[in-house]
Amino acid sequence: MTLQLAIVLPTLNERGNLRPLVDRLDAAMGEIGWEAIIVDDNSADGTADEARAISLEDPRVRVIQRIGRRGLASAAIEGMCATAAPVVAVMDADHQHDPALLPQMLDAVQSGEYELAYASRFAEGASTEAWGRPDRVKASGFANSLARRVTGVELSDPMSGYFMLRADILRADAHRLSGVGFKILLDILATVDRPLRVKEFPLHFAARAEGESKLDRTVVFEFLVGLYDKWLGRIIPTRFALFGTIGAAGVVVHMAVLASFLGLFGRPFLFGGWITAFDIGQTVAATVAMTFNFVLNNALTYADKRLSGFSELARGWAKFALTCSVGLLANVGVAGLLLRFGFHPYPAAIIGIAVGSVWNFALSSRFVWGRY
Ligand SMILES: Nc1nc2c(ncn2[C@@H]2O[C@H](COP(=O)(O)OP(=O)(O)O)[C@@H](O)[C@H]2O)c(=O)[nH]1
Ligand SMILES: [Mg+2]
Structure with a gap:
């Protein structure tokens, strides 16, 4: 089976979520050749040990254990650069992102019609009721229109953490990504010099399975930081x-x-x-x-x-x-x-x-x- 897709899973204290997630990936991917790259920032709960234990049984699961490093964006970038797969995806390891979307997203990217596919919490047909976090609702229309200005792409959820793109596009610009903040999708779209052809998939956004959220800056704040970083970050670092x-x-x-x-x-x-x-x-x-x-x-x-x-x-x-x-x-x-x-x-x-x-x-x- 040839390797078609690498699924990057940045983790920080997600030990209990890994095994069930790998089972769900396996079930969702069927005949597609895939590997999962767990990029763990030396979690105190032993996530990396658990990932290695899984890897012994299933070599499609690989582990990058980073020592003395932190940050979701940089973990995602390193994971995406650590594979030979032609297409790379990033998703949360906490079961908030439904793996069942992966084959459809992969189809969209492999067809050549789209260069990037992502799962939107706010697209037509998506739902966030199960999320149980009414405080973390969608970015404002203002924020979304700003995102359109910097990326040239219409997005209903520019802050999504679940996306997939051709690895060569990512690698061509990886050195220019800021790695600040969490919202790497927005960062990628704003960094690549031309608007990418993007396909949106409605996501049924779930509550996280175990553990707790690490990212509780507000969406709007996060967004403003991201924009500042793109516009002025080179003059006065963010x-x-x-x-x-x-x-x-x-x-x-x-x-x-x-x-x-x-x-x-x-x-x-x-x-x-x-x-x-x-x-x-x-x-x-x-x-x-x-x-x-x-x-x-x-x-x-x-x-x-x-x-x-x-x-x-x-x-x-x-x-x-x-x-x-x-x-x-x-x-x-x-x-x-x-x-x-x-x-x-x-x-x-x-x-x-x-x-x-x-x-x-x-x-x-x-x-x-x-x-x-
Ligand atoms: N490697 C790494 N992973 C992280 C870091 N912060 C968060 N994550 C992981 O990134 C994913 C998204 O984080 P999460 O806490 O679920 O954010 P939320 O979904 O916005 O509440 C999860 O799989 C986390 O374990 C980090 O600093 N380093
Ligand atoms: Mg999450």
């Missing part, structure tokens, strides 16, 4: 833009906390004047603002590499605090130096802030949300 915006909000939080602290305790000098209420207020405000930044960056900027659980969060917070305190020194040092070279205080302060932010970003992306 993550840095998010990080900087959150940092600016952090300054507002800092000022608000400081103001309320001084409002409450502004009068008395403490410890004979050595440590003032202002010093304490400034420390409290900085701690609150830094924690605020940590929480928001963890939820948004690094949603795809999110830290979770008490010990991971505590360690992340401590590393973030350390990074920021060094960033603060750099900020003050640079600003002070510029002042001495005759800069006006405000531009000096702004350059100091910029240097501090770049430092914070570079270090935290590596040591807080990076490898390990």
Whole structure:
């Protein structure tokens, strides 16, 4: 049987879902030659071990276990580049995507009439009732029309995670994909220079079988991040833009906390004047603002590499605090130096802030949300 289709299954803690999914793939594919590539980001629940156990019995199932890496988009890209199959598909491993659509999607792509097929939760005939997540409904008409503008293709569900395309098209542009965020379909369509011929299949979107969703940024937010990344991401990288915006909000939080602290305790000098209420207020405000930044960056900027659980969060917070305190020194040092070279205080302060932010970003992306 010749290999016709590779099904890429990015996984993060999907151990219990794998065996039943492989059975369903087997049943759905019938006589078609296929392989499944499980791309696991070193899940704590032993998903990769389970995948290897399945692979021993059924060599059509292959495993890529990534160490110290995170992210759905990059996992999907690596999986799609790790096969010789002429057509590649990506789907969730949590049973939300019905494998029964695979043969029809493959027909559409193999016929040559279409270059890409995808399953839409919002096409005519699709349903999402079984999903049970009314909070995560379809992107707005506005978002969809923006998607049309960047991709040149009419899509009812540009955020779909279930699609299939010719492998050569993917490989030709794989190096230009951003890999940021989760919505790789949109990324592919926006990156390929011409509008692809796309066939849409209505999907009956199911509730996930086991485990929990990792991707709970809102659809609209996700979408805006994707668009920003395409348009301006090359000038100011997307993550840095998010990080900087959150940092600016952090300054507002800092000022608000400081103001309320001084409002409450502004009068008395403490410890004979050595440590003032202002010093304490400034420390409290900085701690609150830094924690605020940590929480928001963890939820948004690094949603795809999110830290979770008490010990991971505590360690992340401590590393973030350390990074920021060094960033603060750099900020003050640079600003002070510029002042001495005759800069006006405000531009000096702004350059100091910029240097501090770049430092914070570079270090935290590596040591807080990076490898390990
Ligand atoms: N390799 C890898 N897979 C991921 C990551 N985040 C999510 N996934 C997998 O991607 C698929 C979609 O994620 P899911 O949590 O179901 O998102 P939702 O369907 O939008 O709720 C699932 O199979 C997840 O296990 C990641 O960082 N790395
Ligand atoms: Mg899912």
